[in-house]
Amino acid sequence: MKKTEVLIVGGGIIGSSIAYYLSKHGVEVTVVEKGKLLGGASGANQGGIPVSLFEPPLLDLVRESRKLYDGLSQELGEDLGFDETGLLLIVLDKDQESLLNQFGKRLEQRGLGAESLSSNELQAESLLADNVKAAVKTSADASVDPFKVGFGLISQAKANGATFLKDTEVKDVIMSGRKVTQVKTTRETLQLNYLVNAAGARSKSIGDMVGLDIPVKPRRGQILVTEPTPRAKYRYLMDFDYIATALGNGDKEEKSRRMKLGVASSLIQEPSSNWTIGASRDFAGFNKKTTRETLGYLADRATKFLPDFENCNIIRSYAGLRPYCHVDGKPILGRIEELDNFFIATGHAGEGITLAPITGKLLAREIVSGRKAKLLDSFRYSRFESE
Amino acid sequence: MESVKDSSSEPDEEGSEKIVCRCEEVTEGEIRESIRTYKLDTVAEVKRATRAGMGLCQGRSCEISIKRILSEETRRDISEISADSVRPPTIPVETGVIADVIRGGGGNEED
Ligand SMILES: Cc1cc2nc3c(=O)[nH]c(=O)nc-3n(C[C@H](O)[C@H](O)[C@H](O)COP(=O)(O)OP(=O)(O)OC[C@H]3O[C@@H](n4cnc5c(N)ncnc54)[C@H](O)[C@@H]3O)c2cc1C
Numbered sequence: 001m002k003k004t005e006v007l008i009v010g011g012g013i014i015g016s017s018i019a020y021y022l023s024k025h026g027v028e029v030t031v032v033e034k035g036k037l038l039g040g041a042s043g044a045n046q047g048g049i050p051v052s053l054f055e056p057p058l059l060d061l062v063r064e065s066r067k068l069y070d071g072l073s074q075e076l077g078e079d080l081g082f083d084e085t086g087l088l089l090i091v092l093d094k095d096q097e098s099l100l101n102q103f104g105k106r107l108e109q110r111g112l113g114a115e116s117l118s119s120n121e122l123q124a125e126s127l128l129a130d131n132v133k134a135a136v137k138t139s140a141d142a143s144v145d146p147f148k149v150g151f152g153l154i155s156q157a158k159a160n161g162a163t164f165l166k167d168t169e170v171k172d173v174i175m176s177g178r179k180v181t182q183v184k185t186t187r188e189t190l191q192l193n194y195l196v197n198a199a200g201a202r203s204k205s206i207g208d209m210v211g212l213d214i215p216v217k218p219r220r221g222q223i224l225v226t227e228p229t230p231r232a233k234y235r236y237l238m239d240f241d242y243i244a245t246a247l248g249n250g251d252k253e254e255k256s257r258r259m260k261l262g263v264a265s266s267l268i269q270e271p272s273s274n275w276t277i278g279a280s281r282d283f284a285g286f287n288k289k290t291t292r293e294t295l296g297y298l299a300d301r302a303t304k305f306l307p308d309f310e311n312c313n314i315i316r317s318y319a320g321l322r323p324y325c326h327v328d329g330k331p332i333l334g335r336i337e338e339l340d341n342f343f344i345a346t347g348h349a350g351e352g353i354t355l356a357p358i359t360g361k362l363l364a365r366e367i368v369s370g371r372k373a374k375l376l377d378s379f380r381y382s383r384f385e386s387e
Numbered sequence: 388m389e390s391v392k393d394s395s396s397e398p399d400e401e402g403s404e405k406i407v408c409r410c411e412e413v414t415e416g417e418i419r420e421s422i423r424t425y426k427l428d429t430v431a432e433v434k435r436a437t438r439a440g441m442g443l444c445q446g447r448s449c450e451i452s453i454k455r456i457l458s459e460e461t462r463r464d465i466s467e468i469s470a471d472s473v474r475p476p477t478i479p480v481e482t483g484v485i486a487d488v489i490r491g492g493g494g495n496e497e498d
Contacts, residue, residue, distance in 0.1 A: 036427065036432050043435055147435050155424055166426070227443050227479060257489075272411070272438070277482075290475065296488030303482060310486075313479035315445055 001147055003191040003274075004030040004163070006367060007183055008198055009170045009206050011217040013042035013150050013352055014345050015198035018359025020153040023160030025368045030192075031162065032185055034169035038150040040200050041352060044288075044320025046223065046268050046276045047149075048236060049354045051140035052107050053243060057378040058330060059110070062351065064375065065358035066140065072357060076152035081145030081271035086113075087138045088234040090128070090305055095300065096240050097134040103243075104136040113139030127232055129307045143236050143268050146353045153360070170199075178340045180210060194367055196343045201286070201321040203346035209337060214332065215384060216347050218286055218321035221279045222294045225316040226309065228273035237305060239265035245281055265305055274315070277302045281322075290319045324349045327360070333359060333379040335366055343367060344381055354365045407456070408449040410442020415456060422460045430471040443479065446471065449497060 006022055008015045010034025022029045024092060027134070033039075049069060053063050073080045091100050100116075107114035117135040122128060128135070173195070174182040180195045197206040199216070207214035241264035262281030269275050280294045295317055303309045325332060325347035332347040345363050348355050362373040403416030412456070421427060421436040433439055433453050440446030440453060450470065458465040476485075 036429065036435075038435060117486070147438075151425065158424075164426075185461055211397055224482070224485065226482065272441075292488050295485055296490075298485075299482045300486035304488060310483040311481050313443075314476060314482055314485055315443055316441075316474045317476070317481050318474050 001182075001189055001191050004028060004194070006030070006194045006196060007032060007190055007192040007238065008196040008287055009153075009183075010040075010165060010200055010203070011037040011164060011196035012040045012198065012200050012278045013038065013146065013153070013356040014200070014348060014359055015196070016042075016150055016157065017356040018196055018198060018345060019164075019360075020157040020160075021360040021364035022367065023157045023162040025364055026160075027127060027364070027368060029157070029162045030190065031157075031164045032168050032170055032183070033164065033166045033191075034186075035167065037154060037164060037166055038147065041320040041322055042146060042150055042200075044223070044318050045221075045350075045353055046266060046278045047144045047146040047270070047353055048266060048268055049079075049142040049144055050087060050238070050351070051142075052089075052112050052355075054351075057375075058351075061358055061375055061379070062354055063140075064302075065355050066142070066360065068357035069142065069144065072152075074147070075121040075158050077173045078148055078152040078155075080148045082142060083144070084142045085235040085273065086201065088117075088143035088237045088323055089136045089138065089240055090132050090237060091134050091240040092129075092131050092304060094133050098133050100136055100240055103240075104138075107136075107138060112245045113201065126234070127234075127306055127308060129305055132305060133169040137234070141236060143270075144353065145271055149353065149356065153356075156379060166182070170206065170209075175210065180339065180342055192341075194341045194343065196345060196363065196367075198345045200323045200346060200352075203323060203344070210342060212336065212338065212342075212381070213384075214344065214346065214381070215325055215327045216323050216332070217283065217326050219324035219349065220282050220287065220319055220321055221350070222290045222319045223279055223317065224277040224295060224298055224314050225318075226275040226277065227311060227313040227315055229269075229275065229308075231273060231274075232269055235266040235269035237265065239301065239305065258297045261294050261297055263294060263301055265298075265301045267302060267306065275309075275312075277309075277314075281350075286321065288319050288321060290317045322349050323347050323352070327384060331355065331359070331379050332381055334372065334376040334381070334382050406443060407452045408437075408439035408446075410444055411438040411440075413437050413439035415452075418453065418456050419460060428457065428461050428463075428468075429458065430468065433457065434471060440471070445474075459488065 201218035
């Protein structure tokens, strides 16, 4: 029987990042992926690295990850399409203007750069609709080509000796007391010393195999991709409604059909100069299909901010399943107390690309050192047990 | 252990500089290298790893070449290599047309 030191379930960006950082420590690691590498949510997202949207303690984790991105292109020897564009937060509703300005103030207090655009500056921005009532420009936020990041991590992990098995599904585990000793896959059974659950939206099913109830379910998101357009000054635009739909507290607005489908604009111009028009948030089980209605709302909302999009061609659409923690929406990270050798890294929701580097780094450190990483303390599985 | 770093992008065979995907300017050599490095065996994976077929024409002109290269690299008959799944629209459509579904009177769930 084949033996591996660390077996990671899931070949998405999270599993790949953990594999990379483990391999950097010289640890022998095998990633087992049921489909294709980066074929899940990690291949169906916008590659945004939003920083300004979060509250501590998640903000602390996001900031550390953002710092790692600074040196990642060089470290992986690959141009990751890292674009330190900042975010332009925009509102259409006059009554949201003061909320936006408060939000901008709070960012400044936290040492995150933010400035309001004056009405002159707004008018000078020919791409923006006249209806845009106010905008705040932040500086910490960035974007990246998520495939370049994923494949960059995979290729360096491989160069360091990591093994990636695709088209191989983990079906069951064999335990000995508090220890997982073997993993049964659709191809072979593997012996292991440590198991990492990075199975994304399906990480609950891996938890079930060892008797843990992991509160994660898929939250669908849909995206449109435009043809390339001339390089814009602001390449990462976000609808202020996004904060309500993505990060909760959307109660009163839930009344409209658009808000029910969780549609708020997140617009990113990729390194290839195509725009991705995101995103929506709904619960549809493991259904990964796009729907005409949601795409309709996405398209309509985007044209309200960028009217030129009206006649711009859409070349593709797709949907992905975010791994979403239905208790508190936060990631679930680190060693599980109930077992001797089981680690978890999931629930990254709409922030998995953002958080991949820090997740990989800290999970690898916990596995290698046997000590807990302090930054992960707010995100442990044990937080569900007191409830 | 595989020596990923050594599989250099230098042209090492005939045709490797040939552009396969014109929209995204991806060469045959880049596609072959990705297939070998990541052990790719489907058109969808080649698209993700190289961006070939991700451009304006969405692979309508290059998908057949990608299939041929895949069949050579993985030593399978070209008929065994399935097409990538369709991600609508099948031809480019203006954003406004997509938005029309919900404009003027509520949308209805389809697909
Ligand atoms: C529309 C959309 C837009 C997004 N935009 C952004 C953004 O701008 N910025 C950002 O930071 N994040 C964004 N995200 C979120 C991000 O994509 C995810 O958080 C991230 O990809 C999660 O990575 P993962 O590796 O945990 O999951 P996945 O990529 O889904 O990987 C999990 C893998 O586990 C495999 N697996 C499951 N069960 C098994 C099993 N039994 N055996 C073997 N393998 C198994 C699956 O096949 C899958 O490949 C977006 C997501 C969506 C859907």
